[in-house]
Amino acid sequence: MSTAPEIPNLMEAIVSLSKRRGFVFPSSDIYGGFNGFFDYGPLGVELKKNIRDCWWNDMVRRREDIVGLESSIIMHPKVWQASGHVAGFTDPLVDCKASKQRYRADQLFFSAVEVVNPEDNSKQIIGYVSALESENTAGDLQDKAESMKRKKAVRGNLVTITPRDMTEAKPEEIALIPSPATGEPGSLTEPRAFNMMFETHVGALRDESSVSYLRPETAQGMFVDFKNVVDTGRVKIPFGIAQIGKSFRNEITPRNFIFRSREFEQMEMEYFIHEDADWAKSHREWINWCKSWLISIGLPESHLTEYNHPQEKLAFYSKGTTDIMFKYPFGVQELWGIAARGNYDLTQHANASGVPHFIFDEATKKRYIPHVIEPAVGVDRIFLAVLCGGYAEEDVTDEKGNVEKRTVLRFNPRIAPVKVAVLPLLKNKPELVQRALDIYTRLKRRYAVFYDEGGAIGRRYRRQDEIGTPWCITIDFDTIEKDGTFTLRERDSMQQRRITEAELFALLEEAVY
Numbered sequence: 001m002s003t004a005p006e007i008p009n010l011m012e013a014i015v016s017l018s019k020r021r022g023f024v025f026p027s028s029d030i031y032g033g034f035n036g037f038f039d040y041g042p043l044g045v046e047l048k049k050n051i052r053d054c055w056w057n058d059m060v061r062r063r064e065d066i067v068g069l070e071s072s073i074i075m076h077p078k079v080w081q082a083s084g085h086v087a088g089f090t091d092p093l094v095d096c097k098a099s100k101q102r103y104r105a106d107q108l109f110f111s112a113v114e115v116v117n118p119e120d121n122s123k124q125i126i127g128y129v130s131a132l133e134s135e136n137t138a139g140d141l142q143d144k145a146e147s148m149k150r151k152k153a154v155r156g157n158l159v160t161i162t163p164r165d166m167t168e169a170k171p172e173e174i175a176l177i178p179s180p181a182t183g184e185p186g187s188l189t190e191p192r193a194f195n196m197m198f199e200t201h202v203g204a205l206r207d208e209s210s211v212s213y214l215r216p217e218t219a220q221g222m223f224v225d226f227k228n229v230v231d232t233g234r235v236k237i238p239f240g241i242a243q244i245g246k247s248f249r250n251e252i253t254p255r256n257f258i259f260r261s262r263e264f265e266q267m268e269m270e271y272f273i274h275e276d277a278d279w280a281k282s283h284r285e286w287i288n289w290c291k292s293w294l295i296s297i298g299l300p301e302s303h304l305t306e307y308n309h310p311q312e313k314l315a316f317y318s319k320g321t322t323d324i325m326f327k328y329p330f331g332v333q334e335l336w337g338i339a340a341r342g343n344y345d346l347t348q349h350a351n352a353s354g355v356p357h358f359i360f361d362e363a364t365k366k367r368y369i370p371h372v373i374e375p376a377v378g379v380d381r382i383f384l385a386v387l388c389g390g391y392a393e394e395d396v397t398d399e400k401g402n403v404e405k406r407t408v409l410r411f412n413p414r415i416a417p418v419k420v421a422v423l424p425l426l427k428n429k430p431e432l433v434q435r436a437l438d439i440y441t442r443l444k445r446r447y448a449v450f451y452d453e454g455g456a457i458g459r460r461y462r463r464q465d466e467i468g469t470p471w472c473i474t475i476d477f478d479t480i481e482k483d484g485t486f487t488l489r490e491r492d493s494m495q496q497r498r499i500t501e502a503e504l505f506a507l508l509e510e511a512v513y
């Protein structure tokens, strides 16, 4: 049996399955697609909705201390000035003047190619090499350096490559670094700040005064409505405000399928704590919560790690940020960021709006601005993680001894787009079909189920395996003539046993919550 990490071209397999079975399509596909935008097909919307629902249930409904919010996507431009996004929500951009390609400077790596002369130990730089960030950036640069040395027929030993990104390039180096598009030096520009917010105009006038932004994160909605939520009287410190919704970033290099897109969906929660509370403890509790939650929807624990942002790279107001990383086929990447943001955001909005944002402490009779812990995650990144973590290709042997390949998505039943497929053994037997349709109708009231009567039963099982359906039930003559039981076939073990309808409902009740 081979499992996900060993499958070569896993991303290709996932992109192709996503399109073929209706999980994800490129946006505007018939017009050639639109870079950085995607559509979710019939199965994709179900999977995405299940991810959102699980998060909402666990984060909001099943807790006493967190309430929900849905703020508008376009907010007053002053929000984004106060939050710092207008001035600072930028990525460093490098242009290639020859090819008109654009790169994120922190994702474009380079190195001088240095050779040591064995006779006198003198060092000589024979050129520069560059490579786009990949799982093996250092290796790519090393290969290019070796090929440069061969081409230039230089004698001596190469100094081991230590990649630097373009934000670290000295001005005199920039002209010497080859563009990844052309392979030639001389066309790359110095990095400059590129604001990632999408601008639009609100109202009939199109001038400076009407410029507004599509939100680049949902979080500011929670800060701006903080006072409104507190005034409803439903919450007491510590408490959280949660929101799920679309965010938009004009990413310079959208890539890796839905991992980095320009329109995406976030699930964010702002957890407000007392200014004197132990923020590090709360931060740790939220990291643990997020990790357990990811495991509860089926992500393999072995693929999850933590990355602590180094102190010197944090914003001045930030006390600490930890990312939960997932091992995607293209490398270990950020899935969920958990940030301790102090009271920066509320303070900024209080100052900019002139509306006080205090909480009154009954014990000390003092007012204070609460601090916040923010777990922020992208739905699309979870979606991709469950596809990557659940995908497997296996050799299976049928009753006749034939070996064939099966593709299976091992979705946890909580998020599986289809929970049960109902299959009458034969489609030309009206009594089987009728009984199957009866059960299907009863299941459909509560669960996403699928009815399929076409083709050999083995083939129908495979079709369900490929879309991650945890169970199939087959209605046969015993169902009608004997005890009403049917065959339950389990996706992962492929084992079959007979159960009653009541037992099936009990099984679903336990597994789908």
Ligand code: ATP
Residues within 6 Å of the ligand: 217, 249, 251, 258, 259, 260, 261, 262, 264, 265, 266, 334, 335, 336, 337, 376, 377, 378, 379, 380, 381
């Ligand atoms: P990155 O460093 O990958 O650009 P970030 O640190 O800027 O991400 P945050 O601003 O912390 O991301 O956003 C919170 C979460 O939103 C991320 O952890 C990620 O899951 C998701 N996210 C951010 N940008 C994108 C994007 N362009 N496409 C899809 N999801 C995204």
